[in-house]
Amino acid sequence: MQPVLNIEDVRQVEQSLTLEGVSLAELMRRAGHAVAQEVLASRPQRVAILCGTGNNGGDGWVAAERLHEAGVAVQVVAPQDPQDLKSSLALMVAKSAVAAGVSYTVAPSTDELAALLSSSDVVVDALLGTGFHGAPAAPFDLWIQEVNRTSATVVAVDVPSGLSAQTGHAPGQAVYADTTVTMISLKPGLISGRGRDLCGSIVLAPLASQTDRLVVEADPVAWRCDAQDYLEVLPCDTQDIDKYSRGSVLVVAGSLRFPGAAIMAAQAAARAGAGYVTLVVPDRVATVCRTHLLEIPVVGMPSTPEGQFSVEGKAQIVSMAEKASAVLCGPGMGVSADTVAVTSALLECSRPLVLDADALNALGRMTTNRLDNFPELIRREAPLVLTPHRRELGRIAGTPNDPPDSLTAALEAARRVVWADGGTDICVVAKGEATGCVGVEIALLPKPGPAALATAGSGDVLAGTMAATLARGLESNELLPLLCAYACEVHGLAGTLAAENCGSRGVIASDVIACLGLASDAMEESVSMAVSGAAQEGDAAHPQVSGR
DSSP states (O other), X not given: OEEEOOHHHHHHHHHHXXXXXXXXXXXXXXXXXXXXXXXXXXXXXXXXXXXXXXXXXXXXXXXXXXXXXXXXXXXXXXXXXXXXOXXXXXXXXXXXXXXXXXXXXXXXXXXHHHHHHHTOSEEEEESSOTTOOSOOOTTHHHHHHHHHHOOSEEEEESSOTTSOTTTOOOOSOOOOOSEEEEESSBOGGGSSXXXXXXXXXXXXXXXXXXXXXXXHHTOOSEEEOOXXXXXXXXXXXXXXXXXXXXXEXXXXXXXXXXXXXXXXXXXXXXXXXXSEXXXXXXXXXXXXXXXXXXXXXXXXXXXXXXXXXXXXXXXXXXXXXXXXXXXXXXXXXXXXXXXXXXXXXXXXXXXXXXXOXXXXXXXXXXXXXXXXXXXXXXXXXXXXXXXXXXHHHHHHBTOTTSOOOXXXXXXXXXXXXXXXXXXXXXXXXXXXXSOEEEOSSOEEEOOOOOGGGOSTXXXXXXXHHHHHHHTTOOSOGGGHHHHHHHHHHXXXXXXXXXHHHHOTTTOOHHHHHHHHHHHHHHHXXXXXXXXXXXXXXXXXXXXXXXXX
């Protein structure tokens, strides 16, 4: 797993490094050398480095001197003369670079800058660092435009200029980098929001041997999952299995208005590996569901005049739920007093439970949009997974009119819910362009899926996938966030496969469902290969000595 630190925690690590004998000046030197090393890998002839006035610009000056020493033709572009820099560290390294013979240009015109960039093989963006937020001001906004027009390879220092490394927001001009060399640790904004578009490939430069330890001690806001991390939650590889031992899922979903959500959720649970899926819907839509689901039994329950679940069927639904390996409630269900009662009753059952869509909205109604004030409602022995998108998360976490607008805000809102519960039996899957699986002890960031998943019904498919994955069973509730992250990656990979078949803008939810089986197989193979590769690396690092 890769730790992700908030910006203020990165600064804490920097301060801790200074206490352990690595000065800020040395950190700047190592950061600049890491950038230069990345640039040199492409064997450029000419490099332009755009340096700001702060420490990010200082990294750029260090990189310039190192590239100059390596025989590369380097030109630094700066908004002011190096002698006028206010940052003492940046001033020191800029003077060193100039003394070493590095050429620089101060405040060039737009045409001059465009000509310089067009003649360069690589452009290094060292304008604005991790402390930046908002929209870049002149002249940086114009410089960023010119960087984005060039055909040269663009390498960003720590964060593409214009992007908030904390939130992933970029309200103004922002650099589109081919590679971002980020220091100390990953930051939330690099892997969420606009960061996914702007950063390109991310290269991590720890800068010191103590960094890994200090980053962990700084209490990462989240951990990014690697393939080998999922070994603990892979399904058992055996032929001694039947449809029941593969897990049975009960899906409680649908209404007269939204029968398709129930159909897709049930199909997804089956495609994601559940051996037996049963769909429970209001009786007014049972027939239409049966025509779409040949392999899945559909049970109709009493319905209201509006075509939603009636409270009259609550006891029978709970009875069926108690016989399943896992239960999914919510997709397309609608919100009324009756559906709130059904959701509440399922919370009291003893089976693993996934609440999605309208079941989450029912929770919001039960708790006046402050689920964290009603921990007794969600405190249970069996696992509970909540799968809100950000608007739904706002409705259950106290901000219905101001939902989380970034990954870090979503993680914070999800933590309020899980910490109120306080047990290891709950995970909030905060869905977004970057999804966080938040448990009481850890927040995990699965590899995100493609933009093709931004289509109606995608959430229903994830909910079905989540229920099928949960139905396999858990050795320990502490693995619940990891299991949820695994389901998210299977869903994301299915989206990638669907996009290959249907085009990035042509994917619909049923295309994703059709690819879930292949995605599951591919994920299992990826995990196995990653574990095998890690074992081989370990053997190479620690060779075994055999005795006679």
